[in-house]
Amino acid sequence: MSTAILAGLGTGSIYALIAIGYNITMTTANVLNFTFANIVMLGGFIGYAGVTAGLPIGVTFALAVLVCTITAVLVERLALRWLPEGAHAELVTTVGAASVITAITVLIWGHDPLRFQLFDNATVSLLGGRANPAGLVLIVLVALLAVVIGVIMKYTRIGLRARAHATDREAAMLRGVDVRWLAIGAFAAAGLVAGLAGPLVAATVNASPLIALTLAVKGFIAMTLGGVGSQIGALVGGLLIGVAEATTEFYAGVLYGDFIVFGLFIAALMFKPSGLFGAKIGRHV
């Protein structure tokens, strides 16, 4: 049972990670960066490449961060910068960009899930169960990110710029906020997070292009459950889903996990669409 809960916290932290990544661009630029999960997976592949090439672990992470940040900024510049009128276009281009990234990873690394280890121990004993060290580090990282990003948003000047921009873009411009760089910055930050976490994610669930889609969807659900814009909400939402899924699978079988997640999502949409910690994200300007 504890293994199940630990596993649930592990996958839950991945969902939380995706939700946090979504929140970064939502709270800054009012855009849902559907490609985020793919970029995380890309980071995972870089991690795999680095480890199998024998690079020191620090270099591997640095490389992943570099590649992911560049990719994220490219997505912003190419797929989102020149959107024509209407929300339609954003849905189409981000789905397209996500496919492009997936296709590229498949071209380079193929379809099959790739297994690798970041740390020397394959598993670690904890609380009576066994856990993947990468998974543990990931949980800590995600929790840290949620807190740090939340703090940045609330207490720093950068956070103030971001919140102002998300609330009222024009008013933000009039206060000297360079909205262009803000958007780029937001995506770069998302890329940074993806690069840091990507190798850990891949080491936990194996690097695979197909998983990105599931993660993208469940991360969205975590964000909805937690409340759009709240990093703590993303953390809670993600862990909640992860644990619910893992315990359901433990007791009822592997097949039922997805149903419980879907159920949670529908329940949230029907009864509390603003989420557990949700505040209104701000008017679309």
Place this chain on the structure above:
Amino acid sequence: MTTDIESKTTMTIPARTSESLWFKLAWIAVPALIIALALGVVTPYWMRQIFLITLLALLVSGLNLSFGWAGELNLGLPAMYAAGAYASGYLYINVVNDTILGLLVGAVVSVIVGVIAGIPGLRLGGWALGISSFFLVLLIPPILQLIPKDLLGGYDGLIGIPRPAVFGIDAGREGLLVVAVLITTVWLLLYRNLVLSRIGSALLILQHGDALAPSLGLSPYRLKLTVYAIAAVPVGFAGALFAHLDSFVGAESFTFVLAISALAAAVLAGLRSIYAVIIGAAVVHFMTMYSADFVQFGELAFGLFLVAGGLLLGGGVSALFVKWRRRLFSTTADSGDVRVVEGLHPIELPALDGKPLAVRSVTKTFSGVTALNDVSFTAQPGQITALIGPNGSGKTTMLNMINGFYRATAGTITLGEGELTGLSGSQVALRGVARTFQTPAIPQEMTTLDVVAAGRIASHPTSAISTMLRLPRFRRERARDERVAAELLAALGLAERAHDPAASLALGTRRMTELARALAAEPALILLDEIASGLDHNEVRELSSVLIAAREAGATILLVEHNFTLVRNLADHVVVLADGELLLEGSPADIEESPEFLRRFLGDGAGVSGTTVDVASSRGRAEEGQDDE
């Protein structure tokens, strides 16, 4: 002089494409041609390709209807497709092997699955629907594994589907293709009928913004749900046909890549296209077939395509066709303003059944802030009542409450015998309240005639079924729509602009069009929100003559205005609001000379635009004009 009057007040409506003989023949000839070719000339390999293209075309048209027209991205298409395929597959194996019946079952199951999964997401729209519908696709493998193997074959797939048969006659590959072509033709006709109608106009209006749709009597949620459900039908059809293709249905056919390729085909064809879906489907299909490493490169190509297509989003192939056609065959002049010739015969409008509006003790608070406090006034039929007051006096809030956008905290609003308090925006519109907006909300593709005709959506609704099947009721209403709209446009001097895209007109002309739309609804009450703002003198004069004509016809008109000159010239009755309270009520002359009005607005620093003059001279006038104070 006579010729001028004639040309400006008569209008011919060009014959609709659908009435031409060529058009009707095409609907029979083209499918017949395809069938003949397929059966007679073409090899089995190509027959299969044609078949697959028709399936994809059905999927794409469903996507167009829900995404392009209703604005809801349905990434769950593969799940609905699977539902249709499995349901009809089961039918063919275990109940009766009849393709026609299979089509029906497939459609029904697809609709049920789509709607159930879609309802929660439709409430929120945007990504919520895309994600929740897509989740269904992720659930396909577990669902298949949970259903007993002997029912649907589990994860290995449903095998042993018999050859297609229609009414007991074995149809074979050829018969299946004929059925596919025919059902696609029928569906495209229904789809076309649905969107080239007031419902299509309503969908365009819906996408344009939240405020306009309810004021035309449309409930956004219900309309979207209806269209979303209808869009599931072709997907179900495709599923039923697919089941016969290889006598096998398996989960690997229903993936995210399918959703992406359908989306790519839709973007290529044009998200709102009808006939071009076939082209889009064909191109995407061949891209799929002819790349050996399809799975990698295909996804890459589709992805790039979506990015590019999304950015350019010019409306796809379909838009190109429209542009060429317009360039080659267009005879109408480019946009410009049409001026009513001075001295033209006075505008006459058909009689309107205006009802009296009574606002009684209405109060509205927004989280602690009181916007309106105990305001009462009336507006009578056959009169123009003006609601004036400085910015922040609550005029717009009052208008929005009469309209049903806000709920009154206290007090009642009645129109004639009926009560408006507490009704939603679309319900109020259905009671005969028409409204114009300061920024005329006019969707890109609608012609002026369409815009005006849209005003009748609330007052004379038609059902989706009636629309798709072009039943007599629909035809009657449409003919009347066009006649009423044409008469109004002619009366307002806009006859020449009838077939131009309304969004390209000058501001004054757009305002007139909005007014014509409000009149087309034969409203019991007309609400005008600063209809003269931003217009020049000539335009204001034209507008005024229309309002006077409407008044003569018996309408109840409530005018929210800043422009006091207009109010003085036009209003029979003036209601003055300040700081959320009723200050004065009376004729324009009464108001202008009222010492309270003068003191309040001219002496104290909170001015009403158009009335504030320098204090000295206004006080001078007041003293001259008044006997007592």
Place this chain on the structure above:
Amino acid sequence: MSDDLLRVKNLTTGYGDLRVVWDVSFTVRPGTVHALLGRNGAGKTTTLRAIAGLNPAISGTIEFQGEDLNGVAAFKRARRGIGYVQEGKRIFGDMTVEENLLAGSLSVKLSRGELKSRLDEAYDLFPALGERRKRLANLLSGGQQQMLAIAQAVVPQPKLLLVDEPSAGLAPAIVGNVLENLSTLRDRGYTIILVEQSVDFALAISDDLVVLDLGRVVHSGSASSSGAHTAIRNAYLGRLEPVVPAE
């Protein structure tokens, strides 16, 4: 002439290709309050937006401190010292009073000490805000929100302050306060372009004025000149032909 703070020459601007303001020219001297008057829809706000950089100038020039602002993005103009109090009390509703003031400081680099003293000055000038530093801006009254809008624009000590209809929607008593606040700012040497529908409000505080009607200048000059009142009355009461500009 060389010490004019702002020179608008033959400005034509609008929204997209819809022209709202035609061939407008006027000059603003430093340390003065310059009123922009006219009926609703006359083009006053559009002119301000063009100066702030939110609407592009279709033709004509806007010179700020001798430099042409053509092509300079709005956020850069804010950083150069053009502050804008938009109409409708536009503040960040989800942020506290203090955060709103901090947001105002985003266009300039200040040390911690300087920032604190700027905030203290703002609280001095607007005591009502000082008493509600941690209150969410959404929960302030209309008058307090207007004060906050002005206060946050003043935090970076802009060289040119554009104020759009500060009296709109406010009760007469509060309007008096706003008037006082603006007078204080003028006394402290701020240069203000004030857009107002309320003539009395504007005349009480302005040195110069420009009257717009249907997007064109129909009068410009000193606020105390006799021609001003006639021109204003004509513009507001809607004479059909625009009055020939007094100069």
